[in-house]
Amino acid sequence: MNMNKDYAESEPPRAEVDALPGPTVVEFGAPWCGFCIGAQPLIEQAFAGHDSVRHIKIEDGPGRSLGRSYRIKLWPTLVFLKDGVEVARLVRPSDAATIRQALAQIA
Template sequence: MPYTPTFTPETLTRADVDAARGPQVLEFGTNWCGWCRGAQPHIEAAFAAAGADVPHVKVEDGPGRRLGRSFGVKLWPTLVFMKDGQEVHRLVRPQGQQEIEQALRQLGG
């Protein structure tokens, strides 16, 4: 599953994420967030350039959203790079494609 364009309401629990095997990227934000929209070209290009075959899960975040709170998300977008249920890297408000690509490559994507 490559780049995902739209944030969706929580469909995963923290237990689901912790039990997941292999790499995945959780992106916390909202569809209306200016910072999130501004980062999308960089995120999409990084997934394409890295040849990432890593699940990209866009989690709609906000007050009372448990998954975002369990990761301590405070600013959007926040990308959490996971491998076998463990966080291995985090980018908050990424500024460019290269830092995202580097994190994807380190993840093995």
């Protein structure tokens, strides 16, 4: 699976995310967020070679229950899951190497 480039406007229920098998990264942010835009090249570099990792990109904001269930405060936040369990979390990642290290924990 390749990295998603677009934020999903609708979010899956938390129970559905918790039930996902295998490695998954849930990215919370917004298409207009400067930090999110700046992080995209780093995320894309880090995802190269990790085709088996599911990438769910969620547009977050007020009233969005999935982001609240993960206690998201800043964007972008990447939550790294293995079989629905959080293994790592990065808030406003600043380099691809850190993202690759977190991916290695779930791949």
